[in-house]
Amino acid sequence: xxxxxxxxxxxxxxxxxxxxxxxxxxxxxxxxxxxxxxxxxxxxxxxxxxxxxxxxxxxxxxxxxxxxxxxxxxxxxxxxxxxxxxxxxxxxxxxxxxxxxxxxxxxxxxxxxxxxxxxxxxxx
Amino acid sequence: xxxxxxxxxxxxxxxxxxxxxxxxxxxxxxxxxxxxxxxxxxxxxxxxxxxxxxxxxxxxxxxxxxxxxxxxxxxxxxxxxxxxxxxxxxxxxxxxxxxxxxxxxxxxxxxxxxxxxxxxxxxxxxxxxxxxxxxxxxxxxxxxxxxxxxxxxxxxxxxxxxxxxxxxxxxxxxxxxxxxxxxxxxxxxxxxxxxxxxxxxxxxxxxx
Numbered sequence: 142x143x144x145x146x147x148x149x150x151x152x153x154x155x156x157x158x159x160x161x162x163x164x165x166x167x168x169x170x171x172x173x174x175x176x177x178x179x180x181x182x183x184x185x186x187x188x189x190x191x192x193x194x195x196x197x198x199x200x201x202x203x204x205x206x207x208x209x210x211x212x213x214x215x216x217x218x219x220x221x222x223x224x225x226x227x228x229x230x231x232x233x234x235x236x237x238x239x240x241x242x243x244x245x246x247x248x249x250x251x252x253x254x255x256x257x258x259x260x261x262x263x264x265x
Numbered sequence: 266x267x268x269x270x271x272x273x274x275x276x277x278x279x280x281x282x283x284x285x286x287x288x289x290x291x292x293x294x295x296x297x298x299x300x301x302x303x304x305x306x307x308x309x310x311x312x313x314x315x316x317x318x319x320x321x322x323x324x325x326x327x328x329x330x331x332x333x334x335x336x337x338x339x340x341x342x343x344x345x346x347x348x349x350x351x352x353x354x355x356x357x358x359x360x361x362x363x364x365x366x367x368x369x370x371x372x373x374x375x376x377x378x379x380x381x382x383x384x385x386x387x388x389x390x391x392x393x394x395x396x397x398x399x400x401x402x403x404x405x406x407x408x409x410x411x412x413x414x415x416x417x418x419x420x421x422x423x424x425x426x427x428x429x430x431x432x433x434x435x436x437x438x439x440x441x442x443x444x445x446x447x448x449x450x451x452x453x454x455x456x457x458x459x460x461x462x463x464x465x466x467x468x469x470x471x472x473x
Contacts, residue, residue, distance in 0.1 A: 165352035172345055180338050183468045191472045202464035206457055213348055213453040221295045232302040236309040243313035
């Protein structure tokens, strides 16, 4: 189907894929499901364990981000000669370093540097 | 990498292998993608700030006192619907149907405006209750993160309006197709950022 869509006008950008109706609909249905389940889980408190709920909804978010990338942004390893994928991988690495680094450092800073009750009492 | 093309009876021509004749705007998509990646880093900083400061309520209101998940769910639906309608706009653009493209863009813009209105209503409601950005570190980082996303959506809508005028005046010419494709990437990217926002800020906020 998409091959015909691309054939009927002059493309100068190398036939960049814009996706198909099917692709958009699959992506949409998947994201609705992947959005609804975390909301349902938190709103009804299905899992008693908060930590487990947090891990599950984060997993859903990651899957949904991948779904959006594939079906809406049409990311694939070959687009733009692989450069967009390379830029994406580089950015993901930076984001992971920034997020995990900040949370890790600041968590320990809070835990170790805050004057607790014990030390406060020993202060002059 | 350099290669040599030698044709009989002509001067040898040296050119870089990547350097063929470039169509105008041929590198726009990659350039715009790089912009989006840098934008992604801005949001990563804001998410990190929220992650660090999100628990500091300064004896003020906590997420549980402020957030209405029903409203957030409606908001998320608006943005998701706007994503798929923009996809339809791209599909009709591929077929060269100006009227249908304009109609889908208009629908997308309405969903975008609905999203913004709900967000502004939420902000106004919070500020009304005294949960202003100055109240606590949690609220400062919340308003900065969600506000920056909202600002992006606002500019996306302005951009969409501009392109609708462009398409109305000049039709679906090559330049306009390219611009619409850039906006498509921008719009879907904002939806991806929103996935992070509703997961980390709203849903995990309610779990705290």
